[in-house]
Amino acid sequence: MRPGTEPGRSSSGIRDRDWDAAVAAIRSVPLDAEVQLICHVNPDGDALGSMLGFALGLRQLGFTGLRATFPGEFDVPEPYRALPGADLLVEEREAYAEPALILIFDVASESRLVGLAGRLDGAAPVVVLDHHASNTSFGDVNLVDPAAVATSVVADELLVRLGVELDAEIAECLYVALATDTGSFKFVRSPSVHTLAARLIATGISPGEIARRIFDTRPFGAMKLAGEVLGRALLEPEAAGGHGMVWTYATNADLERHHQRPYVLDSLIDPVRGVAEADVAVVVKELVPGEWSVSLRSKGGVDVSAVAVALGGGGHRLAAGFTAYGTPGEVIAQIRPLLDANLA
Incomplete structure (x- = not known):
């Protein structure tokens, strides 16, 4: 032993x-x-x-x-x-x-x-x-x-x-x-x-x-795509009990427009989680019409694994994910009350 x-x-x-x-x-x-x-x-x-x-x-x-x-x-x-x-x-x-x-x-x-x-x-x-x-x-x-x-x-x-x-x-x-x-x-x-x-x-x-x-290596098209996706990010300072949430979404149309494969979206959570005013970062990525892969990150104020599990997914306290349905706005509407319920 x-x-x-x-x-x-x-x-x-x-x-x-x-x-x-x-x-x-x-x-x-x-x-x-x-x-x-x-x-x-x-x-x-x-x-x-x-x-x-x-x-x-x-x-x-x-x-x-x-x-x-x-x-x-x-x-x-x-x-x-x-x-x-x-x-x-x-x-x-x-x-x-x-x-x-x-x-x-x-x-x-x-x-x-x-x-x-x-x-x-x-x-x-x-x-x-x-x-x-x-x-x-x-x-x-x-x-x-x-x-x-x-x-x-x-x-x-x-x-x-x-x-x-x-x-x-x-x-x-x-x-x-x-x-x-x-x-x-x-x-x-x-x-x-x-x-x-x-x-x-x-x-x-x-x-x-x-x-x-x-x-540190990505196609030029992936960089241009990231600029668009980050440009549509929204900050909600009152979310997560005042800890703040920032979120954005990416669609298959974004990928097609820039001739990129889905894997290039995986790294988008990193610049989003860097927003100083938000503890929680969310990126909603389209799989097929009406179905989304959701990535959650927290700096410590929220247990995002509990949020993900409640929505059929899983992960860790600071990093988790799940599959969701509807529009990006409807997906975020499911997340908001669960952030308040799972403050660390």
């Missing part, structure tokens, strides 16, 4: 018996068996980085039947296309129909698996690695640590327990995952996070190059 932990519980907050069950599930599968790795729809850096980093660890152990995928349109965001292990990515329709083992990353509920959720009904054991407090424990083995800043923290711990030797390719994937879910380390205070980052950097990866590729 590690110092400072309860009997039967590791320093991560995940029970030792769950770690042991995950290791046993993986080791029970023949090296030539079909192993399917899955992350959530519209994958971000943590979902893809954790999944591919773990897949590379399994490849190092000798597994040969690895496939990684995510539901929906097979559109890997440009910043992540060069990730090591990307050769393992396949379209949803090419995912194994009856794999021997299923590993799921950064997914809080089966609904985020969309058309791939049916794979969970087979005989294969399902191991879930996640860090969302709203996780519904839908796997056979659930490695869920709400205190972890990213799913990559959980993936790294499991790789260590499997005896995988950290190399530069695995490290790059896990570092991308860690950096994206911490806002390039702006939103974490835990020394353990920086200790993990140091261990990853020690393999020889370049944090500067990764940051340039992930955070």
Whole structure:
């Protein structure tokens, strides 16, 4: 037992018996068996980085039947296309129909698996690695640590327990995952996070190059689109019990007009959350007519995870999201009273 932990519980907050069950599930599968790795729809850096980093660890152990995928349109965001292990990515329709083992990353509920959720009904054991407090424990083995800043923290711990030797390719994937879910380390205070980052950097990866590729490179059209979306932002100083809310929205017409793909909208929450007069930032992004993906951020005055859960989503106290229907104004009308009800 590690110092400072309860009997039967590791320093991560995940029970030792769950770690042991995950290791046993993986080791029970023949090296030539079909192993399917899955992350959530519209994958971000943590979902893809954790999944591919773990897949590379399994490849190092000798597994040969690895496939990684995510539901929906097979559109890997440009910043992540060069990730090591990307050769393992396949379209949803090419995912194994009856794999021997299923590993799921950064997914809080089966609904985020969309058309791939049916794979969970087979005989294969399902191991879930996640860090969302709203996780519904839908796997056979659930490695869920709400205190972890990213799913990559959980993936790294499991790789260590499997005896995988950290190399530069695995490290790059896990570092991308860690950096994206911490806002390039702006939103974490835990020394353990920086200790993990140091261990990853020690393999020889370049944090500067990764940051340039992930955070500081975007098409000209994406910059023009962002200008329009930010230009329609509205500030509501009285919202959230006087803490303030700023919100905006982006449509598919915006994307089409500037010839951009949906992933470019993911970073818009960052300049919105920087508004000094508002604790809460909201970006409403159109999926299809009448359906929206909603990103919520808080500087600490509101528990936005509680807001998201109340509206069918999930996340963390300072960052959460959900799917909504109607017009952007109607979506914000649902959010306003919940902000007042969930002041931190």
